Amino acid sequence: MRYKGMKNKSFIGIDISKNVIDVSIFCEETPIKDFSHDVFNNSRKGFGEMCTWLKKNHVVLSNSLFGMEFTGSYSMELEKFLNTRNYQFCMLSTHVVKHYPMGPKDKSDKIDSAKIADFLYRYNGTECVKPYNMPDKTMQRLKALMNERKFLVEQRTCFMNRRQLCITKEDAQLYDGYIKKFSRDIENIELEEQKLLATDDSLLSTYKNLLTIPGIGFVNAINVIVITRNFTAFETARQYASYVGVAPHFRTSGTSVKWRPRPSARCDGQAKADLSMAATVVVQYDAELQSFYNRKLGGKQDSDTKRKALNAVKFKLVLRMFAIGKQNRKWEPLDSKSSNEKLAIS
Numbered sequence: 001m002r003y004k005g006m007k008n009k010s011f012i013g014i015d016i017s018k019n020v021i022d023v024s025i026f027c028e029e030t031p032i033k034d035f036s037h038d039v040f041n042n043s044r045k046g047f048g049e050m051c052t053w054l055k056k057n058h059v060v061l062s063n064s065l066f067g068m069e070f071t072g073s074y075s076m077e078l079e080k081f082l083n084t085r086n087y088q089f090c091m092l093s094t095h096v097v098k099h100y101p102m103g104p105k106d107k108s109d110k111i112d113s114a115k116i117a118d119f120l121y122r123y124n125g126t127e128c129v130k131p132y133n134m135p136d137k138t139m140q141r142l143k144a145l146m147n148e149r150k151f152l153v154e155q156r157t158c159f160m161n162r163r164q165l166c167i168t169k170e171d172a173q174l175y176d177g178y179i180k181k182f183s184r185d186i187e188n189i190e191l192e193e194q195k196l197l198a199t200d201d202s203l204l205s206t207y208k209n210l211l212t213i214p215g216i217g218f219v220n221a222i223n224v225i226v227i228t229r230n231f232t233a234f235e236t237a238r239q240y241a242s243y244v245g246v247a248p249h250f251r252t253s254g255t256s257v258k259w260r261p262r263p264s265a266r267c268d269g270q271a272k273a274d275l276s277m278a279a280t281v282v283v284q285y286d287a288e289l290q291s292f293y294n295r296k297l298g299g300k301q302d303s304d305t306k307r308k309a310l311n312a313v314k315f316k317l318v319l320r321m322f323a324i325g326k327q328n329r330k331w332e333p334l335d336s337k338s339s340n341e342k343l344a345i346s
Contacts, residue, residue, distance in 0.1 A: 010064040013116030024113040032103035035114040156182035212331040215282030237322035
C-alpha cells in the first residue's frame with residue numbers, strides 16, 4: 001500500500017464512540033474497506049498509542065489532517081489532545097458519513113473512519129474541510145453551562161406538565177418541591193454564567209449591548225455569543241440565520257421542481273425556538289417591528305402567513321444582533337437616531 005503522507009499530506013479518519021476510537025489512514029489506489037485501521041481506547045493513553053501507531057505507518061503527524069464527527073463529550077478529550085500538540089484537525093457533521101456515496105454500503109465503525117479519511121482527501125482545501133479552532137476555556141465553560149441550563153429547563157417543564165395531572169394533594173406537593181428545586185438550580189446556573197461573563201471584558205461588553213435590543217434577553221444573548229463565538233465564527237448574519245433555521249433556501253430542478261423558498265429543517269432547533277419566543281414578544285411591544293410584522297401580514301390572519309411574517313421578524317432580530325455584535329455598540333431605535341440628526345443639523 002502507498003500511504004498518502006509519505007511525501008505529501010496524510011489524512012486520518014477517526015470514528016469516535018464512548019470507550020474506543022477507530023482510526024483509518026487514507027491509502028492511494030486502495031479500496032476504502034482496505035485502508036490501514038486500528039482501534040484504541042478513548043483516553044489520553046489511547047491517543048498516545050494512536051500517535052505511535054501512525055508513526056510506524058510512516059505518517060508525519062505535523063503534516064497530517066485528522067477528521068472526526070461532532071460527538072459532544074465523547075470527542076472533547078481527543079480535541080484537546082490534538083489542539084495542545086498543534087495537530088491540524090477538522091470536525092465534520094454527522095450527515096457527511098451517513099450520506100457519503102463512496103465506498104461500501106456496509107455500516108461499521110471501521111468503514112466510517114475510512115470514509116472520513118477518504119472524504120478528507122477528496123475535499124481537502126474546500127469549504128467542506130476546514131481546520132477546526134477550539135474555543136477558549138471561558139467559551140467552553142459558557143457553552144457547558146448553557147447546555148446544562150437547557151437540560152434543567154426541559155426537566156422542569158416535564159414536571160410542570162405532570163403536576164397538572166396530579167389528583168392528590170400529596171402528589172402535587174411532591175412535584176412542587178421538584179419544580180422549586182429545578183428553578184433554584186436554573187437560577188444558580190444563570191448567576192454562574194453572569195459571573196463568567198464578568199471575567200471577560202469583551203464578552204461582557206457584547207452581552208450588555210445585546211440586551212439593549214428589544215426582545216433579546218438573557219437566553220438569546222448567551223445563545224448567539226456561544227454559537228458565534230462572540231461573532232467570530234460566522235461572517236454574515238445570513239450564515240447564522242441559516243444555522244438556526246431562519247433564512248429561506250430555494251430548491252429547483254429542471255422545469256418541474258420549483259419549491260417556494262423555505263427554511264431548512266436541519267438546524268439548531270433549540271436556538272430557533274428561543275428566537276421564536278423573542279419574536280413573539282417583540283411584535284407586541286416594539287413599534288418598529290410591530291409595524292413590520294403587520295405589513296408582512298398584509299391583512300391576512302391565516303396560520304401560514306403568520307408563520308412567514310414571524311420568520312421575517314426573527315431574521316430582523318438576527319440582523320440587529322449581528323449589527324450590534326460586529327460594531328460593538330448599543331442598540332438605538334430609528335426615532336432616536338432621527339432626533340439626533342435633527343439636533344446636529346440645527
